[in-house]
Amino acid sequence: MKISIITATWNSEASIADTQRSLAEQEFPRDRIEWIVVDGASTDRTVETIKAGDFQPDKLVSEKDNGIYDALNKGVRMATGDFVGFLHADDFLASPGVLNRISCALENSGADALYGDLQYVRPQADGGFGVVRHWESGIYHRRSLARGWMPPHPTLYLKREIYERTKLETGEFFNTAYTCAADYDFMMRILGKYEVEPAYLRMVLVKMRVGGVSNRSLKHIIQKSREDWEIIRKNQIGGIHTLAWKNLGKLMQFVVRKP
Template sequence: MKISIVTVCYNSAATLADTLASVASQDYPDVEHIVIDGGSTDGTRELVEREGGHVKVFVSEPDKGIYDAMNKGLAHASGELVGFLNSDDVYTHSGVLSRIAGVMADPALDACYANLYFVDPMRLDVVRRVWRSRDYEPGLCARRGWMPAHPTFYARRALYLKHGGFNLDYSLQSDFDMALRLLDIHGIRTRFVPEFWVRMRMGGASNASVRNVLRGNLEAWRAVRAHNIPVPPWFILVKLASRLGQFGKRSLDLG
């Protein structure tokens, strides 16, 4: 099966080369790499032209933010499976996409996901935080603010065609809203694979400041309410507390 990888970026020349190289190094033969750039002015376009020989689709134009860019990527995707690897992310090894294809060879599955390393922005081999996921249980997103690590989430493109793309009403937590819709509301069939597939640099938009953390959690709360799901009064506290266990963990095994 063809796997479409969507990378969204904006003024990401400092980190995008690592992402391009990581996708190019995958040993899986049928990969469609789509790069959606928000109209960068820092040399990102020139970088893709120079080092993105494997890139099948490159779009560089203004957009309405990261989730608008992701929707553009979905519109260009032609693979049976779609995943998102942002411009500060890399795979943990060259066999990740082969592993995903093996898991998703099971026709009963709609999606799969795994664990993720948060790494030092300057040292991809230095782990700062560990996101260990879990098997999904019905209602887990709405009840606890849980979601799979989005850069490890691979779903059949047909799901997005059927249930829609990312909701631009949420500038920080549209990936949570997507997980809520696909898992809690539509009950897609998923498999958690207890492996590490992605290294993600610390410092993403949703965690860039305390203000953004609070805004993001309020957005998640609003997303649950928008779907007419009763929200426990402790929702935000539980969502915040669930992240505390990710800190203080270290691992030198990045393979």
């Protein structure tokens, strides 16, 4: 099994080395990893930092784009792996065994998709990372979509053929009309309309630095809620209670913390 991992970067000099290092530390065979970096014409030393690292991208493009979802669309088009996942520039794989566990779980289950758990972390003075939120996804049930449930998108690994089968009329996989919720729209589409049945791997797959696009400010939180509500209505899954539970469900992530 070959796994394509797409990383979108833009002025990510401060964090990309950790992302790159987590890939270099994987116990999964290097020739079964395809790392694709789509850079939005960074003005800092993001590209230079990547080129200086031990784990080099199989494909790297650096050019102006129309935001993160445009970059992810580009990455999916370039992917050749059996499965496709994303590792954003503020994220890193939680342990060296992550890709091995993902591969084994996919092969054993025969599933077309897989997701796991995610932790939001904050850098600490000692050089490590402290857990701020722990997102324990739980087992997927289609009825849970109407209750605001959704797997963490950075932990989702999907068979590449599904992207082609579920893409929009525009040819996009992620709708670039959305600024911060196109991943939610994409997952509602594949889980709802196309009824993809993902397997659940109960382990932390990804650690994400706090301050991502969808939660960096009150303005972004409000914008994301507006986009989420439009997506809920468009996909005809749930109602206003779906949006409420989607947001309230995050509170438990601050209470339940695991190493």
